[in-house]
Amino acid sequence: MTFPRLGVIGAGQLARMMVAPATELGINLRLLAQDSEDSAAQICDYFLGDPSDSAAVLKFARTCDVVTFEHEQVPQSVIKNLESNGIKVYPRSDAFIFSQNKVEMRKKMDELQLPNPQWQEYDGDAVTLSFPLIAKTITGGYDGRGVFVINSQSELEALHKEIGKTLLLEQKLNFTSEIAIMVARSPHGQAATWAPTWTVQEHGICTTTVTPAPELSTSLATAAAEIALKIAQGISLVGVMAVELFQVGEKLIVNELAMRPHNSGHWTIEGSLTSQFEQHIRAVLDLPLGDTSLTSTWAVMGNILGGEKSDMYRPYLHLMARTPALKFHHYRKEVRLGRKIGHVTLLGDDLVELRNEVQHALDYLSGAVDE
Amino acid sequence: MTFPRLGVIGAGQLARMMVAPATELGINLRLLAQDSEDSAAQICDYFLGDPSDSAAVLKFARTCDVVTFEHEQVPQSVIKNLESNGIKVYPRSDAFIFSQNKVEMRKKMDELQLPNPQWQEYDGDAVTLSFPLIAKTITGGYDGRGVFVINSQSELEALHKEIGKTLLLEQKLNFTSEIAIMVARSPHGQAATWAPTWTVQEHGICTTTVTPAPELSTSLATAAAEIALKIAQGISLVGVMAVELFQVGEKLIVNELAMRPHNSGHWTIEGSLTSQFEQHIRAVLDLPLGDTSLTSTWAVMGNILGGEKSDMYRPYLHLMARTPALKFHHYRKEVRLGRKIGHVTLLGDDLVELRNEVQHALDYLSGAVDE
Numbered sequence: 082m083t084f085p086r087l088g089v090i091g092a093g094q095l096a097r098m099m100v101a102p103a104t105e106l107g108i109n110l111r112l113l114a115q116d117s118e119d120s121a122a123q124i125c126d127y128f129l130g131d132p133s134d135s136a137a138v139l140k141f142a143r144t145c146d147v148v149t150f151e152h153e154q155v156p157q158s159v160i161k162n163l164e165s166n167g168i169k170v171y172p173r174s175d176a177f178i179f180s181q182n183k184v185e186m187r188k189k190m191d192e193l194q195l196p197n198p199q200w201q202e203y204d205g206d207a208v209t210l211s212f213p214l215i216a217k218t219i220t221g222g223y224d225g226r227g228v229f230v231i232n233s234q235s236e237l238e239a240l241h242k243e244i245g246k247t248l249l250l251e252q253k254l255n256f257t258s259e260i261a262i263m264v265a266r267s268p269h270g271q272a273a274t275w276a277p278t279w280t281v282q283e284h285g286i287c288t289t290t291v292t293p294a295p296e297l298s299t300s301l302a303t304a305a306a307e308i309a310l311k312i313a314q315g316i317s318l319v320g321v322m323a324v325e326l327f328q329v330g331e332k333l334i335v336n337e338l339a340m341r342p343h344n345s346g347h348w349t350i351e352g353s354l355t356s357q358f359e360q361h362i363r364a365v366l367d368l369p370l371g372d373t374s375l376t377s378t379w380a381v382m383g384n385i386l387g388g389e390k391s392d393m394y395r396p397y398l399h400l401m402a403r404t405p406a407l408k409f410h411h412y413r414k415e416v417r418l419g420r421k422i423g424h425v426t427l428l429g430d431d432l433v434e435l436r437n438e439v440q441h442a443l444d445y446l447s448g449a450v451d452e
Numbered sequence: 453m454t455f456p457r458l459g460v461i462g463a464g465q466l467a468r469m470m471v472a473p474a475t476e477l478g479i480n481l482r483l484l485a486q487d488s489e490d491s492a493a494q495i496c497d498y499f500l501g502d503p504s505d506s507a508a509v510l511k512f513a514r515t516c517d518v519v520t521f522e523h524e525q526v527p528q529s530v531i532k533n534l535e536s537n538g539i540k541v542y543p544r545s546d547a548f549i550f551s552q553n554k555v556e557m558r559k560k561m562d563e564l565q566l567p568n569p570q571w572q573e574y575d576g577d578a579v580t581l582s583f584p585l586i587a588k589t590i591t592g593g594y595d596g597r598g599v600f601v602i603n604s605q606s607e608l609e610a611l612h613k614e615i616g617k618t619l620l621l622e623q624k625l626n627f628t629s630e631i632a633i634m635v636a637r638s639p640h641g642q643a644a645t646w647a648p649t650w651t652v653q654e655h656g657i658c659t660t661t662v663t664p665a666p667e668l669s670t671s672l673a674t675a676a677a678e679i680a681l682k683i684a685q686g687i688s689l690v691g692v693m694a695v696e697l698f699q700v701g702e703k704l705i706v707n708e709l710a711m712r713p714h715n716s717g718h719w720t721i722e723g724s725l726t727s728q729f730e731q732h733i734r735a736v737l738d739l740p741l742g743d744t745s746l747t748s749t750w751a752v753m754g755n756i757l758g759g760e761k762s763d764m765y766r767p768y769l770h771l772m773a774r775t776p777a778l779k780f781h782h783y784r785k786e787v788r789l790g791r792k793i794g795h796v797t798l799l800g801d802d803l804v805e806l807r808n809e810v811q812h813a814l815d816y817l818s819g820a821v822d823e
Contacts, residue, residue, distance in 0.1 A: 084765045084784070101472035104495050107764065107782030107794070124475050124496075351725075354777050354799070369772035376747050376799075393478065394455045401740035406725050411478030413455070423478070428725070428747075 088145030094412035095151040096121035102359035171319035171365040180340035199252040256327035261345035264309035265360040352380030377428035383439040385423035387416040388447030459516030463490035465783035466522040473730035542690035542736040551711035570623040627698035632716035635680035636731040723751030748799035754810040756794035758787040759818030
């Protein structure tokens with residue numbers, strides 16, 4: 082038994098953030114990157130290949146002891162091909178499907194008796210939900226893409242025609258807040274959650290997160306953990322998963338699942354004894370899971386979205402001097418308008434001050450303020 | 453202005469632990485390694501070269517924006533050659549000398565009116581100190597190597613003959629404990645210390661550290677910080693430096709300086725908002741320094757020394773299950789008896805329990821206990 086090689090399909094920022102804990106644990110990490118300039122390929126061993134190319138992925142996987150994912154763009158056929166060739170790949174295809182296919186996910190939540198919104202598939206037939214409603218593409222959406230607010234039958238028909246595929250329709254919920262909870266589970270069945278996170282969204286993109294979710298009652302925080310653990314067990318999750326929830330009054334409704342480290346868990350790098358990235362590595366290698374305790378009262382994370390500025394280094398001079406406790410994470414991706422190119426995290430006791438400092442950093446980095 | 457490339461001369465575990473904060477900050481790191489299997493070369497961009505080869509080091513340095521060190525084995529002539537060629541190299545040769553030459557260091561401490569033990573150079577002439585005394589090689593010693601307890605004139609003469617070089621003699625102190633304090637300073641002159649650390653030594657090798665040093669009074673902790681800051685300013689330090697001190701009753705005496713991230717500061721990775729590795733990067737790039745606050749009441753670090761076991765992966769199964777909060781750092785160096793091959797860190801409130809758990813982990817990893 083020696084330090085294994087873990088293969089990660091994908092080389093974006095999520096893979097990039099796996100590098101530090103892999104290095105600490107002595108795990109050899111190898112990525113399947115699409116481009117040598119991918120965020121994580123810049124700093125880690127990689128193979129070049131297309132994640133939808135079954136032969137290329139299998140060739141890559143055969144050089145690794147265990148394989149996992151950092152995104153959902155790996156076709157089921159590719160994963161099943163790895164499995165039928167005896168590759169240890171986690172999460173398994175029959176779990177990963179619930180992260181890839183929103184209708185399969187809704188069916189599974191019903192089966193597990195977990196709180197779904199009202200939903201139906203739509204392929205031009207009768208609509209049983211009332212308008213306004215939410216229409217979603219069944220696969221491939223993220224960061225608000227593939228999600229539409231639909232006010233009428235005619236809008237729905239136009240969208241269906243444009244998309245040209247079956248849609249998932251969901252009841253439009255009048256929610257109080259959006260919550261995410263990260264959960265990890267190993268092949269042995271050991272599972273652990275972190276404190277629930279309030280994900281503040283603008284135009285369908287998460288801009289900041291606050292952990293623990295400040296407006297969530299203790300009983301709802303417990304309910305969130307129970308939902309996450311029930312899903313993890315119900316789908317035989319291996320790895321970490323984000324469970325996105327709507328808080329509607331004193332109820333929680335399942336919104337989406339993401340079966341990998343997730344933006345809503347970035348705060349764990351500094352804010353928890355075990356980060357989601359370390360936990361994902363432990364889980365897929367079937368090592369005992371780490372302690373998920375908080376390291377401070379509050380953790381506030383802010384996403385750096387591409388804005389006016391292209392120079393992301395010079396702002397350090399101002400921001401590090403102003404807020405010496407601020408932690409920076411630059412993904413070294415090309416700056417494009419609205420693209421997530423990094424994040425900042427700040428820990429402490431005074432939530433108002435933390436949120437102000439994080440917001441200032443984001444505004445300064447985007448060019449919205451210059452002092 | 454864009455993300456700079458930082459060159460590090462050396463590719464051992466100290467360079468390895470710089471990779472995570474460099475990645476987070478988006479800094480491009482490039483190492484001058486002696487071997488492709490060096491601890492950090494396994495996970496980072498590197499050039500191969502001998503740190504004592506002036507031409508090779510200059511060629512390497514010209515591909516970087518700023519150059520720094522992870523060990524003292526870089527001759528002054530090599531550093532001065534970089535400086536005369538306009539390379540930004542930190543610490544500067546006229547500061548680094550105090551980390552390389554113990555007689556120069558003692559002279560500087562006297563000049564700065566900082567607490568030295570009685571000392572003299574010895575080249576076969578008269579001995580003014582009383583026996584027993586400590587004899588040291590002036591350059592090149594570490595981890596207890598090059599340090600000798602000498603009980604008599606005849607022992608001293610024998611050692612001098614064997615070494616064949618001038619020796620540094622120091623008064624043998626009856627110290628209460630050994631303390632280390634890390635300090636960082638930038639070219640702008642901004643400086644910061646961390647809490648002082650108790651370094652527990654066995655046979656001249658640091659086995660564990662406890663931070664903050666539990667037996668140190670508040671006034672001595674303040675005195676330690678003052679000494680460290682005075683040295684940093686007095687030698688125009690750029691980067692981080694470990695100041696090793698002897699506590700003798702209610703006095704502190706300067707023992708040694710190490711002008712780079714240091715074993716006694718490893719606890720800062722989890723135990724401080726800013727690790728010594730991130731701070732070193734910030735300092736040499738002349739970025740504002742980070743907050744050095746503690747993240748918990750106590751931080752206990754234990755060095756993993758090579759022992760009976762060669763498999764360093766399998767112990768995870770037991771240790772992670774037993775102590776879920778334990779943080780591992782494996783350097784991926786070949787296991788040799790007594791060699792530092794990794795370290796563990798544990799944070800918390802109960803110092804007795806923390807020390808017990810760390811000691812158990814070290815005993816289990818070395819093979820001294822098997823459950």
